[in-house]
Amino acid sequence: MTTGTTTIRSVQWKGDHILLLDQQKLPHKTEFIKLTTIEDVWESIHSLKVRGAPAIGITAAFGLALWAKSFKGKENFLGFYYELEEKRSYLESSRPTAVNLAWALARLLKRFSGAATVEEGQSLLIEEARAIATEDERVCRSIGEHAAGLFSHGDAVLTHCNAGGIATARYGTALAPFYISKEKGVELKVYATETRPVLQGARLTVWELMQAGIDVTLITDNMAAHTIAEKNISAIIVGADRIAANGDTANKIGTRGLAILARAFNIPFYVASPLSTIDLAIETGNEIPIEERNSEEVTHLNGVEVAAKGVKVYNPAFDVTPNEYITAIITEKGILSGNYKEALAELK
Structure with a gap:
């Protein structure tokens, strides 16, 4: 593995297996595992190895293709x-x-609809x-190019969870502008939340950005408001x-x-996302x-x-940010704001 994060391919098709970066082992161990069955793929997605x-979405697509090849x-x-x-x-x-999971599999089934034989179907599924x-690699690069224009040299930007190169084919979504800016000589300061309870920010985002030589500081989730106030955070960007x-x-x-904090501090709150999401x-x-x-x-x-042993736990993995708190949605086709219903419908 090379040291530049943008060269890491976290999901790789190897013909008779999938080579997957086990994100559960990061940051202390960089380990790639072989997935040889569709059951391996299901477990890897469910257990957050990917x-x-x-x-x-990419892993699921390769997983379906892997099963098809073994039919x-x-x-x-x-x-x-x-x-x-x-x-x-x-x-x-x-x-x-994550909608990309169903989206990618639907693409494979649509491509398969053109097959007349099992062998043709197997080939089409692998190709798709x-x-x-x-x-996805091209899309992420484009998202990064669009988003990088929103930031200036020396800006301090807050991000949450991990929307980087290992969460995509390459570059990432919310982290893409940091990589693109670095390539162009624009230095940004990144503040990354730890992201409880699984610590994707602490384990993954910080690891990625440090690999790329990007100025990154880790904070706990409950330090966000204080950090925005004290460190002159200019924007928040998430995937x-x-x-x-x-x-x-x-x-x-x-x-x-x-997003609510961004509104309170009057700073922009950006969502970086491919159209497939x-x-x-x-x-x-x-x-x-x-x-x-x-x-x-x-x-x-x-x-x-x-x-405390036996305590009741509520553990939702996601929450939903209402559109009125989102300053802009950054896609591979450009930056959207205002009436999202109209803007998203036009792009899709």
């Missing part, structure tokens, strides 16, 4: 199709909130999965797991609170399913119990 909406029965096209639909639903069940990964037709945005739990099938954020995860993520830290 996370970040685009990376989840036995070249003459049983109808059976292949029915089982393909079952495996698609199976992978979709691994995590319900690889195309999704290639497109997204699903954006409704009206611009309401689901992202890692804690995002909504940061926009779900025009749902009108508002009220329709976005919010995943609730295991209580031990809250009660334990590195396997050690830190809460």
Whole structure:
């Protein structure tokens, strides 16, 4: 592995397996694992070995292609199709909130519709999965180019969770402008929240940015308001797991609170997202399913119990930021603001 974060490919297609960066082991151990079955893929998505909406979508697409390649029965096209639909639903069940998962699998099924034989279907599914990964890298680069223009040399910017290169094919979404700015000689100061309870900010975002030589400072989640006030934070930028037709945005739990703080401090709150994360099938954020995860993520830290034994736990993985708190949504096709319902519909 090279040291520049933008050269890391967290999800790689290797023909007979998927090579996946195990994000659960970061930052102390950089380990790539081999996924050889669709069950391996499901478990890796569900257990957060891979996370970040685009990376989840890419992994799921490769997972379906991997299953298709192993299918036995070249003459049983109808059976292949029915089982393909079952495996698609199976992978979709691994995590319900990130829309890229369903979007990527739907793309594969649409591409498969042009097949007349099992062998042709297998080839088309692999081609489409690889195309999704290639497109995502280009999309993230474009998001970074658009977003970088919003910041000036020396700006201090706050980010939450991890929307970086390891959450996508390359570059990331919310972190992309930091990499692009670095390439152009524009130095930005980044403040990253730890992102409880799984610490994606502390384990992943900080690791990524330090690898790239970007000035980054880690804070705990409850330091955000004080940091904005004391460190002259000029903007907040986050990624997204699903954006409704009206611009309401689901992202890692804690995002909504940061949007409210941005309003209180009169600084911009940006969402960086590929168009694939926009779900025009749902009108508002009220329709976005919010995943609730295991209580031990809250009660334990590195396997050690830190809460009172037997306490009840509420552990939503995401929250929804209403569109009125979002200054702009940055996509690969440009920066949107104002009437998100009209702007998003025009771009999709």
